[in-house]
Amino acid sequence: MSNASTVWRFRQPSVLPGFGLALGFTIAYLSLIVLIPLSGVGVRAAALGWDGFWAMVTDERTVKALQVSFGTSLIAAFVNVVFGTLVAWVLVRYRFPGRRLIDAAVDLPFALPTAVAGIALAAIYAPNGWIGSLLAPLGIKVAFTPVGIVVALIFVGLPFVVRTVQPVMEEIDRDVEEAAATLGANRFQTITRIILPSLTPAILTGFGLAFARAVGEYGSVIFIAGNIPYVSEIAPLLIVIRLEEFDYAGATAIAAIMLVISFFMLFAINLVQAWNRRRYGYGS
Amino acid sequence: MDVSIRNVRKEFDRFPALRNVSLDIHSGELIALLGPSGSGKTTLLRLIAGLETPTEGSIFFGAEDASMKSVQERNVGFVFQQYALFRHMTVAENIGFGLKVRKGNARPPKEEIRKRALELLDLVQLSGLENRYPNQLSGGQRQRVALARAMAIEPRVLLLDEPFGALDAQVRRELRRWLREIHDATGHTTVFVTHDQEEALELADRVVVMSQGRIEQVGTADDAYDRPNSPFVYGFIGDSSELPVRVEGGQVWLADRTVGLSVENVPDGNASLYFRPHDITLLDGCGGCIAGTVAASRRVAGTRRVELEVGGAQYRVEIELPVDHPAKEQSRIAFRPNRWKLFPEQQGASVQSG
Numbered sequence: 001m002s003n004a005s006t007v008w009r010f011r012q013p014s015v016l017p018g019f020g021l022a023l024g025f026t027i028a029y030l031s032l033i034v035l036i037p038l039s040g041v042g043v044r045a046a047a048l049g050w051d052g053f054w055a056m057v058t059d060e061r062t063v064k065a066l067q068v069s070f071g072t073s074l075i076a077a078f079v080n081v082v083f084g085t086l087v088a089w090v091l092v093r094y095r096f097p098g099r100r101l102i103d104a105a106v107d108l109p110f111a112l113p114t115a116v117a118g119i120a121l122a123a124i125y126a127p128n129g130w131i132g133s134l135l136a137p138l139g140i141k142v143a144f145t146p147v148g149i150v151v152a153l154i155f156v157g158l159p160f161v162v163r164t165v166q167p168v169m170e171e172i173d174r175d176v177e178e179a180a181a182t183l184g185a186n187r188f189q190t191i192t193r194i195i196l197p198s199l200t201p202a203i204l205t206g207f208g209l210a211f212a213r214a215v216g217e218y219g220s221v222i223f224i225a226g227n228i229p230y231v232s233e234i235a236p237l238l239i240v241i242r243l244e245e246f247d248y249a250g251a252t253a254i255a256a257i258m259l260v261i262s263f264f265m266l267f268a269i270n271l272v273q274a275w276n277r278r279r280y281g282y283g284s
Numbered sequence: 285m286d287v288s289i290r291n292v293r294k295e296f297d298r299f300p301a302l303r304n305v306s307l308d309i310h311s312g313e314l315i316a317l318l319g320p321s322g323s324g325k326t327t328l329l330r331l332i333a334g335l336e337t338p339t340e341g342s343i344f345f346g347a348e349d350a351s352m353k354s355v356q357e358r359n360v361g362f363v364f365q366q367y368a369l370f371r372h373m374t375v376a377e378n379i380g381f382g383l384k385v386r387k388g389n390a391r392p393p394k395e396e397i398r399k400r401a402l403e404l405l406d407l408v409q410l411s412g413l414e415n416r417y418p419n420q421l422s423g424g425q426r427q428r429v430a431l432a433r434a435m436a437i438e439p440r441v442l443l444l445d446e447p448f449g450a451l452d453a454q455v456r457r458e459l460r461r462w463l464r465e466i467h468d469a470t471g472h473t474t475v476f477v478t479h480d481q482e483e484a485l486e487l488a489d490r491v492v493v494m495s496q497g498r499i500e501q502v503g504t505a506d507d508a509y510d511r512p513n514s515p516f517v518y519g520f521i522g523d524s525s526e527l528p529v530r531v532e533g534g535q536v537w538l539a540d541r542t543v544g545l546s547v548e549n550v551p552d553g554n555a556s557l558y559f560r561p562h563d564i565t566l567l568d569g570c571g572g573c574i575a576g577t578v579a580a581s582r583r584v585a586g587t588r589r590v591e592l593e594v595g596g597a598q599y600r601v602e603i604e605l606p607v608d609h610p611a612k613e614q615s616r617i618a619f620r621p622n623r624w625k626l627f628p629e630q631q632g633a634s635v636q637s638g
Contacts, residue, residue: 173368175364175366175368176368178335178355178364179369179370180381180385181335181356182335182361183382183434183436184356184385184437185385186356186385193385194370197370198370279417
C-alpha cells in the first residue's frame with residue numbers, strides 16, 4: 001500500500017509547467033462552449049420522464065428520420081473514404097498543371113454556406129437539371145430522394161477525408177514501397193498490402209469526421225431531400241419541425257437520442273484507433 | 285551470381301550522377317562501394333537493383349542482360365538504411381512478405397512461409413521475436429529483420445544501402461562481424477554501400493572507391509591502403525598528409541630545400557607528395573628532410589599526433605610521434621617519409637613512389 005509506485009496520482013510528475021492552468025482553462029472553455037449547452041439537451045429531455053422520452057423516440061416518424069439520418073451519413077462517409085483517399089492520392093503523388101487549384105477546391109465545401117450547396121445540387125440533380133435530365137430516362141431519381149441526401153452529405157464531408165489522409169500519405173516513405181517492389185510485389189499488391197494499411201488510422205479519423213459532419217448537416221440536405229416524412233426527412237429537420245410546433249420536449253428528445261448514438265459511434269471509432277495505435281505504434 | 289556493370293552512365297535532370305562506370309562482381313563476393321556523399325555509390329546500388337534505370341549502358345546478371353527488367357523481375361534483396369520495415373506487419377509477416385506476394389504455384393503454402401520466416405529469424409539470431417511489431421524492436425534488431433526479409437526471396441544478389449548508418453558505434457561493430465559471418469555461411473553475392481572506410485576495409489573482399497560519379501580504384505583492403513592509385517584514394521583511405529613539392533633533376537624539393545627523396549623518370553615540375561603520418565623517420569640534422577615547427581599536438585590512443593607548420597607556416601602536415609617524444613609547441617622537428625607517393629601535377633604523367 002505504501003509503495004510509492006502504486007500510489008494513484010491525479011497528475012504524473014512532469015517538467016512541463018502550467019498543467020493546472022491549462023487543464024482549468026480547457027475544462028472551463030469546454031463547459032461554456034460544449035458541455036453546458038449539451039447538458040441542457042439532457043435536462044430538457046429528462047423533463048419528459050422515461051416513458052414520455054421512450055414514446056417520443058420510438059415514434060415511427062422519429063425512428064424513420066433517425067434511420068435516414070444515420071443511414072445516409074454512413075453511406076456518404078464510406079463513399080467519401082473511397083473518393084477522398086483517391087483525391088488525396090492524386091494530389092500527393094502526381095504533379096500536373098492545376099494541381100494547386102484542385103487542392104484549393106477541396107476546401108470549398110468548408111467555406112460555402114451549405115444551403116447554397118444544397119440549392120446548387122438540387123438544381124443540377126433535379127429531373128430537369130443538367131445531370132438529373134440525363135439520369136431521368138434511366139429511371140434514376142436523385143433529387144428529392146434519400147439518394148439526393150447522400151449526394152449532399154458527400155459534398156460536405158469530402159474535405160474531412162482528404163485533409164486527414166493527405167498529410168499522412170505525404171509522409172509514407174518511398175523506401176517502404178521500394179522495399180515491397182524489390183520483394184516482388186507488384187503495384188497493386190504494394191497499394192493494397194502496404195500503403196492502405198498504413199493509412200488506416202488516418203482513413204478512420206477522416207471517416208469519423210465526415211460521418212459526424214454528415215449527421216449534423218442540415219442546410220444543404222433540406223433543399224435536395226424533398227423532406228418527405230418517413231422517406232427523406234432527416235432527424236435535424238424533424239427537430240426544427242418540432243420546434244416550430246412549440247413541441248420543445250419532442251425536439252430535445254430527438255436531439256438527445258442523436259447525441260447518444262453519435263457519441264457511441266465516435267467512441268467506437270476512437271477505440272479502434274487506440275487499438276490500432278497500440279499495435280503499430282507511432283514514430284518509426 | 286556474377287554481376288557485370290558495363291559502361292553505365294546515369295543522369296538526373298542532366299546532372300551526371302555516374303559517368304561511364306564499369307565493374308565486374310564475382311559470384312559469392314562481398315563488395316563495398318565506398319565514397320563520400322555525392323560520389324554516386326548509392327545510385328550505382330539502386331541501378332543494380334533496378335530502382336533506377338541507366339541513362340546509358342547495361343547491367344548483366346550472369347549472361348543475362350537485366351537492364352530492361354523491372355525491380356520485381358530482378359529478384360534482388362535490398363536492405364535500406366532506415367530499415368523500411370512494414371509497420372503494420374509482425375516480424376514474421378515482414379519476412380514472409382516476399383513469398384506471400386508470389387503468384388500461383390510459385391507461392392509456397394502458408395505454413396511453409398511461416399516455417400521459412402522462423403528459420404531466417406533463427407539465422408539472424410532473433411528467434412522468439414516473430415510476433416513482435418517493428419516498433420517494438422531496437423534499431424539493430426530491425427536491421428536484422430530487414431536482412432532476413434531480403435534473404436527470404438532467395439535473391440540472386442544482396443544489396444545493402446548503408447545498412448549500419450543509422451546505428452550507434454557499438455551495435456555497428458557487432459553487426460559488421462555478424463554480416464560477415466552470415467555472408468560466409470550463405471554465400472550470397474553481396475554489395476554494400478558505405479561512407480565508413482573502416483567498415484569497408486574490414487568487411488569487404490574488395491573495395492570499390494568512388495568519387496564524383498567515377499570509380500577511382502577497385503581492390504582489396506591492402507590495395508586501397510598500400511597502393512592507392514590516385515590522390516583522392518590516398519587522401520580518402522586512411523590518414524594522410526599532403527605537401528605540394530617540386531621535382532627538379534630527379535630530386536624532390538620543398539621550397540628551396542631538397543627533401544631527400546629521389547625519383548626516376550619524372551619530368552621536372554610541380555607535384556603532390558603523399559605519405560602516412562605514422563610512416564616516417566625522425567631525423568636529427570637536416571641534410572635533406574622536411575622540417576617544421578610544432579603547431580599543435582594531441583594524444584591519440586597509443587601515440588601522439590603532431591601538426592607541423594612547414595615551409596614558413598604555409599602548409600600543415602600531420603605526423604605521428606612516440607608518446608614520450610619531448611616535442612613541445614614551437615619546437616622544430618625534421619623527418620622524412622619512409623613510404624610515400626608522388627602525383628605529378630600534369631595529367632597523364634607517371635606516378636612515382638618509394
